[in-house]
Every structure is written in structure tokens, then in C-alpha cells.
Amino acid sequence: MSGALVKRAANVAVALAIMWGACFLMTLPFGLSDLGFSLIFATALTAVTVLLVGVGRLIKRGWDALKRR
Helix, strand or coil, rough: CCCHHHHHHHHHHHHHHHHHHHHHHHHHHHCCCCCCHHHHHHHHHHHHHHHHHHHHHHHHHHHHHHHHC
16 A cells, blocks of 8 residues: 555544544433444444545535536
8 A cells, every 4th residue: 555545544543533533422421321322323323424524525526527617
């Protein structure tokens, strides 16, 4: 793997870790009695956010391609 690809993967991993940590900290006060709930909900919330960002980037790429034509 090239150095740029490894750096990009590391940046993505750090961003996902920060996002998951923020989601976990947001849900922790509501799930103090049930830590499993906070873990699962934070993971689901992060997954939904990543999917929405991916869809948004695809839509933007398609919109830009249409504008270039």
C-alpha cells in the first residue's frame, strides 16, 4: 500500500473513533443503568451518520458531474 493510502486510512479511522466517542458520550447519561444500550446505540448512530455522509458525497459527486455536462 502506498503511503498516501495508509495516511488516508489512518485519518478515516481517527475520524470514526472521534465520532463514535462523541456519540457514546452523548448517549451515556441516558444509559447509565445499561451500559450495553449506550454501546449499541452509539455504534448504530455512528453507522447511520457514516452512511448518510456517504450518500451525501455520492449525491454531490453526481450533481457536480451533471453540472459539467
